Amino acid sequence: MEYSISEILSFTFMQRALIVGVPVALCAALLGVSLILKRYSMIGDGLSHVGFGALALAAAMNLAPLRVAIPVVIVAAFLLLRISENSKINGDGAIAIVSSSALAIGIVVTSASGGLNTDLYSYLFGSILALSHDDVVLSLVLCAVVLFLYIFFYNKIFSVTFDENFSLATGTNAKVYNTIISLLTALTVVLGMQIMGTLLISSLIIFPGLTAMRVFKSYKAVVISSAVQSVICVAVGLFVSFYAETATGATVVCINLAFFIVFGIIGFFRTIKK
Secondary structure, three states, rough: OOOHHHHHHOHHHHHHHHHHHHHHHHHHHHHHHHHHHOOOOOOOHHHHHHHHHHHHHHHHHHOHHHHHHHHHHHHHHHHHHHHHHOOOOOHHHHHHHHHHHHHHHHHHHHHOOOOOOOHHHHOOOOHHHHHOHHHHHHHHHHHHEEEEEHOOOHHHHHHHHOOOOHHOOOOOOOOHHHHHHHHHHHHHHHHHHHHHHHOHHHHHHHHHHHHHHHOOOOOOHHHHHHHHHHHHHHHHHHHHHHHOOOOHHHHHHHHHHHHHHHHHOOOHHHHHOO
C-alpha cells in the first residue's frame, strides 16, 4: 500500500520520530565538528556502549531506561575526559577501555536476566516505535538545553577546538569548556540511541562534519553545512525506512554515506580545478 507524505505524517510514531530526530540530528552535527577537529570523534561510539550497559542494568532492575542512562553516560563522559587529560592513556585508549567494559557489563547483565527484551533490542538497533510521549518530552527539553549551551558558549567552544594552548594563554579555562562539550555530547548520544541505536549513533556525530569538510574549509561553513545535511539525512532516512520497511538507524547512515560520497566527488573536482 502506497502512502502519501501527509498520510505518513498522520502516524503518531512518525510524528514523534521527526520531532525527536531532527533536534537530535542538529545537536549531533554541531558537536561532531568540534569532536572531529579535536580528534575525539569516537567518543560517541564509546558513550553509546556505556549507554547500552546502563540500559541493560535499568531493564534488569525494572527502572526507566533514559533516567538511568543519562546520568551514567554523563559520568562516563567526565571520566573519559579526566583519564585522557590526567594520565598516560590517550583519548582513544580511554574510550576503548571504558566502552568495552561497559558493553561487557551490559551483555553479562542481559544474558543473566533472560536475554534481549524488546526495549533493549530497540535501543541496540534503534526503533522509531520505541518513542513514548514521555521520551519525546524529555528529549525535546534536553535538546533545547544542548542547543542553548552550544550557542551560548559558541565562541569559547570554537577557541578550545582550534587551539587549546592559545585559549589557555588568553585566560580561557579550557577544562571547563571541554567538560561542557563532553556533557553535551553525552546528552546527545543518549537521546540519539532511541532512533539510531547503540551501534550506529556515533555515525550521526561523525558523518555530517566529515562530509561538510570535503567541500567547505571555514569553521562556520562546516558547522552550518553539517547541521543542514544532518537534519535532511535523518528526515529522509525516516521516510525511506518507512517505505522500504528497513531499520531506521541503518537507513539514516546509508543516506549519510550517500551525502559523503557526493560531497567527496564535489570536493575532488573543486581541487582539480584549482
